[in-house]
Ligand SMILES: CCCCC/C=C\C/C=C\C/C=C\C/C=C\C/C=C/C(=O)SCCNC(=O)CCNC(=O)[C@H](O)C(C)(C)COP(=O)(O)OP(=O)(O)OC[C@H]1O[C@@H](n2cnc3c(N)ncnc32)[C@H](O)[C@@H]1OP(=O)(O)O
């Protein structure tokens with residue numbers, strides 16, 4: 166599997182390079198080239214062993230290295246002359262970066278760094294492609310000068326000979342073992358023992374170690390986290406893609422499969438005629454659209470911030486960090502949940518490998534963990550919301566994506582309930598701000614009672630997480646509302662298309678309202694009649710969107726090769742493809758399986774003999 170994945174990955178990397186040149190000639194931004202990432206991902210259903218090379222190794226060299234270091238390493242990496250990974254996580258630490266144990270000691274006598282993973286727990290563990298594919302890595306270590314810790318630093322480390330691919334002396338590298346999915350990625354482990362690299366192998370765009378050992382601190386330490394921010398932005402796009410693929414498969418299957426008459430004596434309908442099936446499938450189609458639009462917004466913000474950081478303007482980093490966290494969490498959680506719900510909507514055939522929904526789930530699910538485990542990133546956002554609430558109390562302006570928090574904070578009560586889109590959106594935002602206020606009361610009371618900020622964050626963690634989740638909902642729903650209702654290119658849309666988009670907005674807002682009804686009722690009085698009216702609207706909009714479900718998923722434009730699913734094939738010949746896949750199973754090569762003579766027959770005979778004996 167690994168070699169097949171590498172073969173496909175090389176084909177994908179060549180395609181990506183050509184896409185990059187076409188979309189973005191000579192440019193550094195990979196994102197436009199990834200417009201074809203569905204194809205890339207589909208080429209390698211077991212995961213792309215070069216993805217961390219492309220997404221993190223090359224970018225870290227470009228963004229964290231000096232121009233000279235880019236010329237020495239980055240150009241060769243961009244040209245795929247060397248293959249690298251991003252080796253930060255260790256066997257013993259992944260989240261708490263200040264706890265990383267790998268160390269880099271500066272030797273001013275030789276102007277080198279001596280790299281060590283002092284204990285088993287210090288081994289790098291998980292980096293994509295590290296096991297077998299890569300010959301270089303970005304090695305993240307605690308920097309020590311004269312045995313004094315200076316914080317985290319990144320080092321370009323060659324781990325394998327470029328000709329023979331043999332691990333270099335002092336390098337212990339290999340594959341970490343089978344995973345739930347992505348088994349073509351060869352995630353690896355790396356131990357270094359007294360491994361020396363020249364001083365200029367430390368990436369020094371933002372922080373430097375001078376030949377005499379003097380340390381020049383980064384103006385903004387968080388800029389070293391930037392490679393992670395980029396992948397979080399990519400996860401938002403990629404996981405919305407995975408959800409869109411699953412939604413396409415389940416939608417197509419739901420208009421092929423017939424089951425259970427709705428009226429006595431009537432023929433069995435397509436299962437998508439069942440209202441409960443519509444409630445399983447159509448909201449996931451809409452969620453995929455909602456997150457794809459939010460991810461595109463985030464990517465634009467990333468590109469703008471990356472250019473600003475290149476000019477040493479770090480002002481937009483905090484907002485990008487907050488949004489990248491919240492969208493990475495929301496898309497990975499919701500896509501993973503949605504793909505499983507869509508799998509269940511396809512009955513038993515959804516559980517067949519030939520349906521590919523299991524593999525799509527296995528590709529999507531780890532995004533809840535890598536690039537910052539979701540619950541940890543929610544706490545990150547919760548902390549940022551506490552800081553911003555302090556700004557609100559001090560009457561200061563907030564970052565644009567949090568402006569609604571200021572507006573809602575000035576409302577003494579929620580206006581008369583109308584049930585309009587604006588009302589639904591404001592209700593979610595108002596509930597979010599109510600949750601932030603409550604979380605702040607708990608958090609601030611703890612800080613005031615002399616708890617450390619870290620401890621206060623931990624003990625207020627449930628409320629901080631709730632506030633962060635509702636902030637994510639507010640941002641995503643707000644973005645979707647703006648795109649549908651206030652988009653500058655709205656007039657270019659046909660009335661029919663605008664109506665479909667408005668139906669998707671109606672469904673999204675009502676669905677989020679019902680998902681957080683408890684959170685909303687905590688702060689807003691809504692009558693039973695008003696809630697029942699929304700229930701009716703939900704049923705109505707599902708019915709309205711039903712005729713458009715196939716067209717919307719066709720518009721995702723995944724071909725059969727990408728979907729790789731007997732349930733989601735464009736020609737709808739599901740049963741023929743399921744049967745064709747079944748006949749290809751190795752067990753069907755022989756009429757009598759080998760295990761019959763070896764195991765089953767003796768087993769049955771023994772039982773028969775025992776039964777006879779017991780009768781005697
Ligand atoms: C061609 C490719 C194929 C096609 C594929 C297509 C698309 C790609 C889709 C998916 C990806 C595919 C492949 C890649 C797969 C896997 C790659 C995975 C890689 C990894 O997992 S790399 C390792 C990731 N690890 C982490 O994320 C660690 C998480 N931990 C942390 O971030 C930190 O420890 C912490 C949790 C933030 C805590 O930090 P701490 O040091 O305790 O300090 P704090 O007080 O919490 O923060 C200090 C300060 O800094 C701010 N901050 C924190 N993080 C950031 C950041 N990232 N950016 C900016 N600012 C940050 C924080 O807000 C605080 O600010 P203050 O103002 O409060 O001081």
Ligand SMILES: Cc1cc2nc3c(=O)[nH]c(=O)nc-3n(C[C@H](O)[C@H](O)[C@H](O)COP(=O)(O)OP(=O)(O)OC[C@H]3O[C@@H](n4cnc5c(N)ncnc54)[C@H](O)[C@@H]3O)c2cc1C
Pocket residue numbers: 217250251252253254257258259260261290291292293347352531534535536537538540541544
């Ligand atoms: C498929 C995959 C690919 C990966 N690729 C890479 C890669 O290329 N490069 C790389 O460096 N890493 C990579 N990783 C590692 C990934 O970044 C880590 O798994 C992730 O950061 C979580 O760290 P951990 O696994 O050590 O879990 P831990 O940090 O040990 O966390 C375990 C659990 O403890 C809880 N927890 C931890 N900290 C807190 C906290 N502060 N507050 C509350 N609860 C907390 C959470 O529930 C968390 O899930 C990859 C992981 C996977 C699964």
